[in-house]
Amino acid sequence: MRVLALLDGTLADPDSPQIRVEDLGLIRGDGVFETILVVDGKPRELTPHLDRLDRSAAMLDMQPPPRAEFERAVELVIGNWTGGEEFALKLVYTRGVEGGDGTPTGFALGMEIGAKVLKQRVEGLSAVTLDRGIDADLADRAPWLLLGAKSLSYAVNMAALREAERRGAAEVVFTTSDGSVLEGPTSTLILVRGKTLVTPPSKLGILPGTTQYALFRAAERAGWTVLVEPIQTGELYDAEGVFLASSVRKITRVTVLDGKQLPDSSALLTELQDLYESEY
Template identity: 50%
Template sequence: MTRATLLTITRPTSAPGSAAEGDTGSGFEAVDADAPQVRLMDLGLTRGDGVFETISVVDGHPQALDPHLQRLAHSAMLLDLAEPDLDVWRRAVLAGIETHRSNGGDARELYAKLILTRGVEGTGRPSGWVFVDTAEDFTAARQGIRVVTLDRGYRHDVAETSPWLLQGAKTLSYAANRAGLREAARRGADDVIFVSTDGFALEGPTSNVIVRNGNTVRTPQTDQGILAGTTQASVFAFFEEQGFDTVYERIPAAELATADELWLVSSVRQAAPVTDLDGTPFTVDAERTAALNAFLLARTS
């Protein structure tokens, strides 16, 4: 089995003084993925004070690389982190993929995880890594998943009323999302759709929600503290090519049960059709879902 590939970002942000000692000029360097890398007092470890992105890599191509990098920068801005040096991160992702494939990691589907933290407490120097490895086999999930709705504990307008809660940022503070997935498992389900306390559908712990009713395909609009989805944008492109109308809007959670089809979509897993939501069965159009996933896996931008 091919070992994972890891690059340390020695110049993770464009802020003066952010480069580590020994920076070669490329802004990153390959390191041993099995060797210790994180200092105990790194704020990403002790506080979850950092951001990340996970990029699907298909046939050596990182999908939606620029949108992922822009979202990394947006998340960093919401956390008041210094602006990431996106040229460095872009080159590091490409170098990591090339290194991994040249070392025998030639599986069709890989993933690249980008991690940026505030760094060791008191140093003012951020930490960054790019990790590349073989993706999990999501064949079963792409055929269907069982989902439950869970109350997120916030109103739909929390991003406007309480921006300090960082809804809409892809942060390392994922404990609540993981807890939601464990609760789903306790209820005999595979995944979650979070809903607001005032009754609107939001997103999954690691995914966006896609709802089809007739010829209209909808997703919850992102001003509700929802992470803007790179895969969701590609899903809309697929349906638009098929002649469907696509809409961003506030979707009452009660309307999910009346959908003709539901999907949870994300990088790496792609589109997972919902077969059951809170005990309500859904029919999966296997042919449409297969075509959608083929479209997603063939993306070049």
């Protein structure tokens, strides 16, 4: 089941061609996107997602995404969804057609959540650390690298996942060249140490996660300490729990890292999932 809405307020057939072959989003990955979780007809963290779409577009020097049109497209997809109670809603915004009049392309697409993600939510997953080839200051020093923008250029992220698979794992934890933890290719890393949640800072050139933020909000209210600070790879092995969070996967525990079994964090997972769900 899929539902496609365009920015002019119309629905379109996702099985028919909609994008021009010269679209810069297609031929250069030149554009931005968001993926939002919809549960029981309600989009989670819609404003933070739209704010992040704005920030990503600004980093790419694109025109600001038209918020009212995107909100209308979101409503249209949700209103026409007849599939499962949870689905993924993708917002895409590209620089438009090469040599065209500069009008961006945008759409909202509702999609079912894959069985693999649903299984990982329950069972957890194995991950490997992979060097992202950046250092801690690169994002500030080289803004043209668009570190921390949710751009459509995710080929590197997808290649990293294939490398993980070659190494017998399902996921990746990117690190800086000097061993500081960054994020997953499509997720935020969260570590649990006692009654403290820790995630690496976005100034390292990673995406500030809406799911991580929602969890930290709930956790802080429930008396946890929440820290946004650098994490060294070695610390992952000493933690009571290592989790990957994203809108669609929610909070997933890492059970094995670089072939080493991590402590059983299933009770912690339930606690964090309950905290996260208490936000909605």
